[in-house]
Amino acid sequence: MAAGGSAARVASVPHPTAGNAPILVELQSVAKTYVSRDGTEVDAVRPIRFDIGNGEFVAIVGPSGCGKSTLLHMIAGLTRPTAGQILLQGKPILGTRHDIGIVFQDPVLLPWRTVKENVLLPAAVRKSVLSSASARAAELIDLVGLSGFENKYPSELSGGMQQRVGIARALLLDPSLLLLDEPFGALDSMTREQMNVELLKIWSESRKTVVLITHDINEAVFLADRVLVMSARPGRIVNVHTITLPRPRTVSMIGSPEFGALSQAIRADLYAPRGDNS
Amino acid sequence: MSDITEGVAKPRPAPTPSNMGLWLDRLLVPVSVVAMVIFWEYSVTAFKVPEYLVPPPSAVFRSLSNMWNSGLLLTHGVITLIEAALGFVIAFVFSTILAICIAESRLFERLIYPYLAALQSMPKVAIAPLVMIWFGMGIESKIVLSALLSFFPMLVNAVEGLKSVDDKRARLFRSLGASRFQTLRLLKIPNALPFLLVGIELGTIYAMLGAIVAEFVGASQGLGAYLLSMNFQMDAAGSFALLAVLALYGILMQFALRAVRNRFLFWSRSNNHSQGA
Ligand SMILES: Nc1ncnc2c1ncn2[C@@H]1O[C@H](COP(=O)(O)OP(=O)(O)O)[C@@H](O)[C@H]1O
Ligand SMILES: [Mg+2]
Numbered sequence: 001m002a003a004g005g006s007a008a009r010v011a012s013v014p015h016p017t018a019g020n021a022p023i024l025v026e027l028q029s030v031a032k033t034y035v036s037r038d039g040t041e042v043d044a045v046r047p048i049r050f051d052i053g054n055g056e057f058v059a060i061v062g063p064s065g066c067g068k069s070t071l072l073h074m075i076a077g078l079t080r081p082t083a084g085q086i087l088l089q090g091k092p093i094l095g096t097r098h099d100i101g102i103v104f105q106d107p108v109l110l111p112w113r114t115v116k117e118n119v120l121l122p123a124a125v126r127k128s129v130l131s132s133a134s135a136r137a138a139e140l141i142d143l144v145g146l147s148g149f150e151n152k153y154p155s156e157l158s159g160g161m162q163q164r165v166g167i168a169r170a171l172l173l174d175p176s177l178l179l180l181d182e183p184f185g186a187l188d189s190m191t192r193e194q195m196n197v198e199l200l201k202i203w204s205e206s207r208k209t210v211v212l213i214t215h216d217i218n219e220a221v222f223l224a225d226r227v228l229v230m231s232a233r234p235g236r237i238v239n240v241h242t243i244t245l246p247r248p249r250t251v252s253m254i255g256s257p258e259f260g261a262l263s264q265a266i267r268a269d270l271y272a273p274r275g276d277n278s
Numbered sequence: 279m280s281d282i283t284e285g286v287a288k289p290r291p292a293p294t295p296s297n298m299g300l301w302l303d304r305l306l307v308p309v310s311v312v313a314m315v316i317f318w319e320y321s322v323t324a325f326k327v328p329e330y331l332v333p334p335p336s337a338v339f340r341s342l343s344n345m346w347n348s349g350l351l352l353t354h355g356v357i358t359l360i361e362a363a364l365g366f367v368i369a370f371v372f373s374t375i376l377a378i379c380i381a382e383s384r385l386f387e388r389l390i391y392p393y394l395a396a397l398q399s400m401p402k403v404a405i406a407p408l409v410m411i412w413f414g415m416g417i418e419s420k421i422v423l424s425a426l427l428s429f430f431p432m433l434v435n436a437v438e439g440l441k442s443v444d445d446k447r448a449r450l451f452r453s454l455g456a457s458r459f460q461t462l463r464l465l466k467i468p469n470a471l472p473f474l475l476v477g478i479e480l481g482t483i484y485a486m487l488g489a490i491v492a493e494f495v496g497a498s499q500g501l502g503a504y505l506l507s508m509n510f511q512m513d514a515a516g517s518f519a520l521l522a523v524l525a526l527y528g529i530l531m532q533f534a535l536r537a538v539r540n541r542f543l544f545w546s547r548s549n550n551h552s553q554g555a
Contacts, residue, residue, distance in 0.1 A: 064539045078453055096455045108446045111545040124464060125456045153545055 021053035023076060024177065024209050025103070029084035043234035044070045047084060049235065050228065055207045058217070059220035062230030063265060068213045069105060071235065074177050076102045098126060101175035102184045107162035109154040115141065116150040119168045126173065133172060140168035141213040160187040171202065178203075180212040184219070193251065194252065200249060204235050217263045217270075224250060228261075235275055239269045270278065287322025342519040350504065355523065358489050358501040361417055365487035370478070375428050377436030381466065382458070394433075402426050402488075415496045424488035431480035439473025440466045472546040476538055483493035483529045486524065528554045 029047040036042060041277050043065040046215060052058050060068050073079040075086055077096040086093045088100075101122075109118045116137055142151055144164040154162055163186055179201075184192045196207035196219060203210055205221075214220050220227045227241040243262060245253055315335045321327075322334040329337060345351040382385045407424055413419035443466055451461045493502025501520060508516035 018411070059475055076453055078449060096453050100453075100455050104446065106446060108450045110447065110465070110468070112471075112543075121464070124455050124461050125451075125454045155545060 021055055023051045024054040024089060025052040026090075026111070027051070027075075027084070027088040027209075028087065030071070030074060030081045030086055032067065032074060033082045034070075038063050045074075045081075046234045046236040048235075048237055050240075052211065053174065055098075057093075057112055057203055057210045057212070058224045059212045059214055059224035060229045060230060061214060061217060061220050061270065062235060063226060063232045063270070064215070065101050066230045066233050067235030068230060069181055072102070072181050072211065072213055073125050075177075076100055076179055078102075085145040092251070093201055098122075098173055100177045100179065101170035101173065103163075103166045103170045103181060105181045106128075107154075107159070107166040109162055109165055114151050114153055115146060115157070115165050118154065118165050119172060121169060122172045130230065136172060136174075137168070141165075142173050143171075143202070144168045145194070145201055150236060160184075160191055163187065167195075172205065176208060178208050178210045180210065182215060185215065192219070197251065204248065217266050218254060218259075218264065221245070221259060221263045222254060225274040227266055238272070239266075241266055241269075280551040287457070302552065322364055330512045330514050333518055337515040338522065340512070341515040342522065345516070345519060351523065354499060354501050354504040356488070357499045358419070358420075358493065361489040361492075361500065362424050362482075363418035363423045363428075365488055366428050366481055368421065369425040369427075369429040369481060369485065370432055371434040371457075372425075373481075375472075375479070377433055377440055378462070380437050381440035382462065398430050403491050406491055410496050412446065415498075419462040420492040420497065422487045423492040424485045427491075428481035428485040428490035429484075431484060432477035434472075435473045435477030436470060439470025441475075442467050442473070472539075472543050475535060475543060479532065479535050482535075483528055486527060490524070 002006055008129060020078075027048050029052045030225055031043075031046065031047040034042040034044055034137065048071070059073070059143075062065065062068050070079060074081050075093070076091045076099070088097070104270065108237060113121070119137040119141060120133055123137075138150070141147060144167055145163055146161060146168070154165070157165070163183055170180075184195050199212075200223060202208070210223075211221060212220070213274040221243055224243055227243060229238045229241070230236065231238045241262060245256075245262070319334045319336060322332055333341075342351075376390075379391065385554055396459075405426065409419045409423050409426075413422050441457040443464055447469075448461070451465050456464065464485060489500065490502040490505070493500040501524065505520045508514075508520065
């Protein structure tokens with residue numbers, strides 16, 4: 001449910017979901033300011049306080065350029081926050097970790113590796129798990145609907161298929177936290193819906209914690225426990241919507257009045273005139 | 279042929295207008311070469327150009343077949359080829375190792391750069407007489423000059439290839455927690471292969487050049503020495519024949535490397551990795 005309309009709610013958003021799940025990720029006033037080549041500073045992310053529960057599915061929506069990718073990269077340990085810190089299971093994230101899987105906005109596949117070899121890349125880096133990885137890779141390739149394409153090269157795949165290879169790759173080492181940066185942006189709406197259902201299946205079976213960036217409000221409502229709405233740059237949290245739709249979710253819910261009301265509320269936040277609170 | 283075998287045979291595309299175009303395309307170069315040779319033959323005779331200046335193709339072919347039959351072409355050719363090959367291998371090994379050090383360490387790059395820049399800006403052919411003094415008139419000096427000449431184009435391309443890793447791919451490797459060595463092995467080196475091949479292509483040409491030049495400066499054997507002796511004898515047809523052999527070497531190398539590219543580096547075909555030295 002959308003919180004009240006005052007500007008004060010923006011600064012601090014404690015985990016409003018049922019406090020029963022232990023917290024996995026804590027964003028403690030995390031902010032990022034880029035310094036560009038000419039010395040000018042770009043505020044990409046304004047201080048954000050937010051907690052993500054273990055096993056929770058969080059979606060982030062916001063206009064492009066509002067710092068969503070930056071936020072995700074900070075959680076992944078790829079970018080250092082310029083202020084605040086991020087805790088994973090109570091410990092600060094100082095670098096990249098094996099228990100975090102990330103799917104980038106572009107698929108970023110290696111053109112000299114086949115589909116299977118690309119999916120196996122995390123195992124090639126972590127040699128200890130290589131033996132069991134091959135069977136797991138075959139399973140994941142099947143899961144993302146690419147059976148029969150194991151030995152194809154990325155250049156032989158469509159953009160959507162490449163993105164699915166990226167998803168399989170991120171899942172290979174069975175990370176406890178899965179970060180997805182607009183993974184389905186390049187897909188047609190039908191494949192997209194299919195992938196959403198698959199993602200829900202993966203999530204409910206493995207009880208991973210998922211943070212999904214998307215520009216599709218329906219996708220956010222359909223998948224997430226909570227939807228975080230960010231403002232235009234510099235990014236800050238405008239509102240957090242708790243999605244009350246029951247689980248397991250089915251495609252038929254998309255037409256329900258409750259679904260419509262939720263996505264309407266999110267849309268209203270996205271297009272609301274911007275309250276300046278700085 | 280019977281209809282039955284026709285049916286069993288693998289499907290073959292029927293000749294279409296575009297196939298005809300392909301055939302014309304393939305014939306274009308051979309036809310133009312033959313025309314050129316004929317034109318050359320007749321113009322040399324028609325304008326009464328003396329044979330010691332520009333020999334007619336027929337004389338060049340005669341000379342070539344004599345050289346082959348006497349076994350001299352093979353003896354000299356093998357010697358030069360061995361010199362160039364050894365020089366190339368040495369240059370390849372050293373340039374690749376040095377390129378990895380340069381690409382991996384900013385400090386090393388800064389330390390070594392002034393020396394490399396100085397060496398590179400020097401016309402290495404000019405070192406040939408010194409190389410003779412240091413390494414003697416034997417095969418060693420030829421190998422050294424050959425290695426020296428082929429070293430830089432291979433180094434430049436290898437460094438370029440190792441450094442041209444896409445930011446997003448580098449970020450992917452960071453997200454996987456890859457070590458420096460893993461990033462080198464799984465990302466930088468594969469990424470550099472198309473560049474490396476461009477360097478190798480130039481390297482094979484420069485290695486041959488180095489061997490020939492060193493033989494010019496002082497040698498009793500090898501194609502360079504053989505070419506020089508033809509020149510002293512005012513045997514232009516012989517010189518032309520040897521030049522044709524050298525050109526053939528270059529063409530064969532290019533074909534071989536193109537085959538390697540198509541077989542192993544097909545994934546980079548769309549990218550433009552061409553990089554001169
Ligand atoms: N490496 C960088 N250097 C400077 N500015 C950057 C960098 N990365 C992103 N930005 C800027 O930060 C803002 C947020 O970018 P990003 O996180 O990619 O937004 P989003 O993913 O929401 O579209 C943008 O204005 C972008 O131009
Ligand atoms: Mg983004």
